[in-house]
Amino acid sequence: MKDKPAYRKLEKRLAHLRQELHRLRRSRLSDEANFRLAVEYANEAIVATREGRFVYVNPKAVQISGYSRRTLIRRPFIQFIHPDDRRKVMDRQVQRSAPGAPAEPYLLRLIDRHGRIKWLENHSVLVDWDARPAVLSFLTDVTMRQQIQDRIHTLSQQLIRAQENERQKISRYLHDNVAQDLSSLLIAGKTLFDDAPGIPDAVRQKMARLSAVLHRCINAVRDLAYDLRPPVMEQLGLVPALYQYCEEFARQSGIRADFSPAGMDNLNLETEIEINLYRLVQEALNNIRTHAGASHVSVKLIASSPNLILRIEDNGRGFDVEEQLQKSAETRRMGLGGMVERVSLLKGKLTIESRQNRGTKIFAEVPVRKRKTTG
Ligand SMILES: Nc1ncnc2c1ncn2[C@@H]1O[C@H](COP(=O)(O)OP(=O)(O)O)[C@@H](O)[C@H]1O
Ligand SMILES: [Mg+2]
Numbered sequence: 001m002k003d004k005p006a007y008r009k010l011e012k013r014l015a016h017l018r019q020e021l022h023r024l025r026r027s028r029l030s031d032e033a034n035f036r037l038a039v040e041y042a043n044e045a046i047v048a049t050r051e052g053r054f055v056y057v058n059p060k061a062v063q064i065s066g067y068s069r070r071t072l073i074r075r076p077f078i079q080f081i082h083p084d085d086r087r088k089v090m091d092r093q094v095q096r097s098a099p100g101a102p103a104e105p106y107l108l109r110l111i112d113r114h115g116r117i118k119w120l121e122n123h124s125v126l127v128d129w130d131a132r133p134a135v136l137s138f139l140t141d142v143t144m145r146q147q148i149q150d151r152i153h154t155l156s157q158q159l160i161r162a163q164e165n166e167r168q169k170i171s172r173y174l175h176d177n178v179a180q181d182l183s184s185l186l187i188a189g190k191t192l193f194d195d196a197p198g199i200p201d202a203v204r205q206k207m208a209r210l211s212a213v214l215h216r217c218i219n220a221v222r223d224l225a226y227d228l229r230p231p232v233m234e235q236l237g238l239v240p241a242l243y244q245y246c247e248e249f250a251r252q253s254g255i256r257a258d259f260s261p262a263g264m265d266n267l268n269l270e271t272e273i274e275i276n277l278y279r280l281v282q283e284a285l286n287n288i289r290t291h292a293g294a295s296h297v298s299v300k301l302i303a304s305s306p307n308l309i310l311r312i313e314d315n316g317r318g319f320d321v322e323e324q325l326q327k328s329a330e331t332r333r334m335g336l337g338g339m340v341e342r343v344s345l346l347k348g349k350l351t352i353e354s355r356q357n358r359g360t361k362i363f364a365e366v367p368v369r370k371r372k373t374t375g
Contacts, residue, residue, distance in 0.1 A: 045120065045139040048129045049093070052076045055134055064120070064141055066113030082109035082117060096124050096135045107142070119146040157345045160338070164275055171228035179221045186214045230278075238274040239264050239301070242281060246299055253289045256296045263303035270369040276342040277301070277310055277364070283339055284312045284362050292316025292360065303368065307348075312362040318354040325352075339364075 039046045045061035047054050057072045065072065065080060072080070081089050085108045096103055103124065110118045124137040189211050193199045225231070233241035239261045246259040281299055288297050294316030302309045328337035336352070339362070343350040348366030 042138075045141070046136070047077075047139070048127070048134045048136050049077055050129070050132065050134040052078065055129060061139070064112065064118055064139070065110060080110055082111055085109050092122075092124075093135060096126060097133070099126060107146075117143070119143045153341075153344070156341045160276075160341060160345060161272075164272075167228040171225045171231075174221050174225040174228070175231065179218055179225065182214060182218045182221065186211060186218065189214065229275075233274060233278060238269060238278060241274075241278055242299065242301065245278070245281065245285075249285050249289070255289065255294060257285070257299065258297075259299045259301075261301045264301060267303055267368065268371045268373075269308075270371050273308070273346055273366065273369055276346055277308070277366070280310065280339055280342055280362075280364060281312060283335060287335065288314045288316060288360075291319070294359065306367055307365050308368050310362075310364040310366075313359060315359040318356045318358055318360055321352045321354050 039058050042058060042060060045064050046056075046058040047061050048056040053075075054073050054077050057069055061072065062069055067080070078086050078090065088106070089108055092103060092106060105121055105123045108120055108122055110120055112118050119142045120139040121142050122137050122139050124135050127134060127136045129136065189207060192207065193204060230241050230244070232244050242259050242261070246257040249255070250257040285297065285299075288294050292314045294314035297312065297314045300309075300311040302311075325336055325340070328335060328340075340350055343364050343366060346366040346369075348364055351363040352360065353363070354360040
């Protein structure tokens with residue numbers, strides 16, 4: 001009977017283990033129940049997908065999509081995605097299904113039951129769902145935010161267009177009317193006393209001073225008209241205008257500025273492209289003058305069908321592009337933000353690369369649009 005205490009001990013230990021197992025099972029079940037509860041009540045759409053289908057959708061997903069749970073689960077989930085986003089979603093889904101570092105959240109468009117677009121921000125992770133791997137996605141409805149952003153975008157583009165139209169009108173008026181009339185006045189004044197020998201010197205001197213003021217006035221009006229819209233661009237187009245602008249910039253700033261166009265002959269670009277690319281160079285060169293501390297800048301304009309490529313490079317101190325673009329968006333300054341808007345108005349892409357003490361490269365690529373020939 002020596003074994004008895006040992007046996008008892010063993011039995012006690014076994015009972016304890018059984019109890020422990022039971023407790024663990026219960027807590028696992030309640031963890032799972034809590035998890036399901038959280039998911040069911042979440043204010044985000046939460047879905048689990050496997051092999052191209054939903055294996056779970058929460059009530060919020062049903063609400064956002066407008067489809068019943070049954071319909072969602074029955075069809076391949078890609079059918080609910082906007083056709084232009086399907087590729088992206090499939091690629092991300094494949095990426096997500098492999099274990100590894102968590103993927104970046106991304107935006108996708110869902111078409112709801114009424115055919116409306118819903119913008120969703122998707123965060124997803126790989127999980128075990130009913131004992132098999134599945135992709136669990138948390139989708140936040142950002143449709144409102146997206147609509148507001150689109151609206152701001154459209155408005156700033158309309159603003160740019162309206163501003164350029166006004167500038168053109170004022171510039172033409174100043175040049176063709178105001179400057180012309182002032183010039184006629186100047187000539188009339190200069191010749192006023194030509195056939196009048198009896199005029200005292202004091203009066204002649206007064207007239208000379210008046211003429212000098214008129215002369216300055218004419219120059220000021222011409223400069224203003226020029227700034228508003230360079231006549232060389234109106235008459236000869238973007239390439240001569242950029243030659244002139246770079247030359248003038250170099251003269252005034254002491255920074256060497258080389259402009260080289262390629263393949264630009266006989267392009268006959270639409271005015272909207274010309275003026276916006278011109279403004280882009282203006283803004284970039286102004287920034288280089290005020291911020292870069294550069295000694296050299298190169299501006300290249302290359303026609304590479306069907307696109308037009310503009311490259312502006314300086315050898316200055318460089319800057320943190322992300323940070324400045326963010327600031328620009330917050331303050332709605334027209335500098336860098338304006339460049340982004342102008343390029344997007346032309347349906348193009350803008351890239352800015354900058355490294356500390358390695359200079360800045362601005363790269364814009366826009367589709368060529370030719371002026372419609374009239375008559
Ligand atoms: N070519 C450049 N070299 C160095 N820094 C630049 C350059 N372009 C822009 N920056 C930096 O980016 C900032 C934002 O530029 P921008 O939006 O044009 O506003 P602003 O010129 O009115 O400051 C500038 O203040 C400057 O710090
Ligand atoms: Mg600026």
